[in-house]
Amino acid sequence: MELIYYPNPLLMDKTRPVKSDEVDLAQKIHRMFELMYENNGIGLAAPQVGWDARLFVLNIGGSKEGEERVFINPRIITRTGTANDTEGCLSFPGLYVKVKRTREITVEYEDMEFKTCQTKCDGLLARAVQHEMDHLDNVLLVHRMSHTDKIRNRKLLDDLREQHDSSLEEDRESQ
Secondary structure, three states: OOOOOOOOHHHHOOOEOOOOOOOOHHHHHHHHHHHHHHOOOOEEEHHHHOOOEOEEEEOOOOOOOOOOEEEEEEEEEEEEEEEEEEEEOOOOOOOEEEEEEEEEEEEEEEOOOOOEEEEEEEHHHHHHHHHHHHHHOOOOHHHHOOHHHHHHOHHHHHHHHHHHHHHHHHHHHHO
């Protein structure tokens, strides 16, 4: 399991609900936290590691000392207000743009024991939950960018595309 980057098509794979008999669930989640910390992130969704599951991990503290959270089969059940703030994404290294999100949400999800939970979120937690849920619904940071941001960040996006194409070519040559 490794972090994948835009424009890898795995980021756009349809996600499936996670069931309690998921093979190696705890090990996969542990690896996701490791990758998140290795890349200085605060959240990581399953599609970002090529896994087609409706699951993400979060630790808005950004280190192992913070509170680690696992959201399995999440859905937002209430939304209140709006906030516009800067976001980054581990699948878009170096890209930071303003994104308009709901200010406060209530999210329903299953925990590691598949017990249904509800959490009210605001601030960074609400933003992070919505960002990771976007990944589960095949919405990427580039889809949330304004036209101006796309122009401003064209070189970075082109570089990511070029790196992706180069790695595909290297894979073909090694086979």
